[in-house]
Amino acid sequence: MNAPEPVPQNPMPHVMNTYGRLPIALSHGKGCWLWDTQGRRYLDALGGIAVNTLGHGHPKLVPALQDQVARLIHCSNYYEVPLQEQLAARLCEISGLSAAFFCNSGLEANEGAIKIARKYGHDRGIERPEIIVYEKAFHGRSIATLSATGNPKVQKGFEPLVEGFVRVPLNDLAAVQEVARTNPNVVAVFLEVIQGEGGINQTRADYLQGLRRLCDERGWLMMLDEVQCGLGRTGRWFAHQWAGIVPDVMPLAKGLGSGVPIGAIVVGPKAKDVLGPGNHGTTFGGNPLAMRAGVETLRIVVEDGLLDHVARVGQALRSALESGLAGESGVVEFRGQGLMIGIELDRPCGVLLQRAADAGLMISVTADRVVRLLPPLIISAEEAAQVAAILVPLVKAFLAEPRTP
Ligand SMILES: Cc1ncc(COP(=O)(O)O)c(C=O)c1O
Secondary structure, three states: OOOOOOOOOOOOOOOOOOOOOOOOEEEEEEOOOEOOOOOOOOEOOHHHHOOOOOOOOOOOHHHHHHHHHHOOOOOOOOOOHHEEEHHHHHHHHHHHOOOOEEOHHHHHHHHHHHHHHHHHHHHOOHHHHHHHHOOOOOOOHHHHHOOOOOOHHHHOOOOOOOEEEEEOOOOHHHHHHHHHHHHOOOOEEEEEOEEOOOOOEOOHHHHHHHHHHHHHHHOOEEEOOOOOOOOOOOOOOOHHHHHOOOOEEEEHHHHHHHOHHHHHHHOHHHHHHHOOOOOOOOOOOOOOOOOOOOOHHHHHHHHHHHHHHHHHHHHHHHHHHHHOOOOOEEEEEEEEOOOEEEEEEEOOOOOOHHHHOOOEEEEEEOOOOEEOOOOOOOHHHHHHHHHHHHHHHHHHHHHHHHHHH
């Protein structure tokens, strides 16, 4: 029998031990740089996992948030919140959709999307509506969103899972057509345009276009989880815009508030009136502080020309990584778009997290063997070059080591 895995010591014994944390405590940040409580400096190529759109301490965001904190942080959805209308109108403008609901996180936005799909089905007389979801998907850790997630590790121990999901592989339209042929209860497809936690797996443009056509033919909702890949990360506002399509439901979160917790479900005409008063709600959702963070983030992204910047600097970073690691047989593939970059290695590489931090760089490793970069969108060309200059030798040295059995 194998010995049980040693349980790592919890450095914060009064905090529930749900994360594998590095022994680093961050104290403050400026731009793309973070400092820890020991005074060590790190280049941030993680962005709080695609959250810190504008980096840290952005000179335009900080005074706006200070102003909002002094004015009004929270009221209640008993009342009108003009900043909700302002942010919703702007999200509609940049997405071509019609209305938004505000919540506080990615899983909440996805949970709401699942509710919209089910209610949409019931409104059409489908008593047991089902949603097509994907292998390797990640949609969150509530019971419904972990059931939609395509990773058994996330689900293990939390069974019974929520029913009503049919799973298919990514980029395989025939698989979806087969479900359409055999399952009359399907009401929606639900997918990430670029799977983030699953290892930076991109949907092809022709696949998204085919799916859009199928959704139109069948009267299904096309629900695109842009929680990680949205909000400018790929060089367009939303990753699906590269394929020239418009979804019916689009959950957002992470980068929308540049660090202030926020989530949104943005919906088009087909889904706009599915939920009515009493169908959905949340105490904190749409609070003035989060709304102001969203409004200012979108304003600053435009004012600072960040979409074009992301496309340019993302390409430069990708090229520097590709040329630096050219000929390395342990590198399986480079994936991603803009400032959402994955380098798949041929072996698990979680140790690179600590090694990168020791070298002054914050990165992520996902799906065991994919080095993932999600830096703030403000990262400069020089800083991007520095990311590659630190990361390339680390990866090379790692791949040169004998494999652990
Ligand atoms: C695509 C996607 N959807 C949903 C979530 C869940 O978001 P949250 O952690 O804010 O609940 C994540 C988080 O990583 C994500 O990447």
